[in-house]
Amino acid sequence: xxxxxxxxxxxxxxxxxxxxxxxxxxxxxxxxxxxxxxxxxxxxxxxxxxxxxxxxxxxxxxxxxxxxxxx
Numbered sequence: 360x361x362x363x364x365x366x367x368x369x370x371x372x373x374x375x376x377x378x379x380x381x382x383x384x385x386x387x388x389x390x391x392x393x394x395x396x397x398x399x400x401x402x403x404x405x406x407x408x409x410x411x412x413x414x415x416x417x418x419x420x421x422x423x424x425x426x427x428x429x430x
Contacts, residue, residue: 384392392406399406405423412418 392403395401395406396403408418408423412423
């Protein structure tokens with residue numbers, strides 16, 4: 360199962376556009392991510408960026424927010 364997500368190319372330079380990254384992950388991992396997305400009402404992008412930040416990657420705090428438009 361393939362999964363597409365966008366990551367900031369360089370968090371220090373927010374003028375640079377996001378870049379698309381495509382991953383292939385084990386189906387159980389994708390299912391768990393989808394469950395967590397629903398439970399936390401967030402996006403895959405936000406979950407992945409949060410995990411990267413917790414792993415020590417330089418992710419700007421404002422990138423961790425859910426960027427979906429609210430109705």
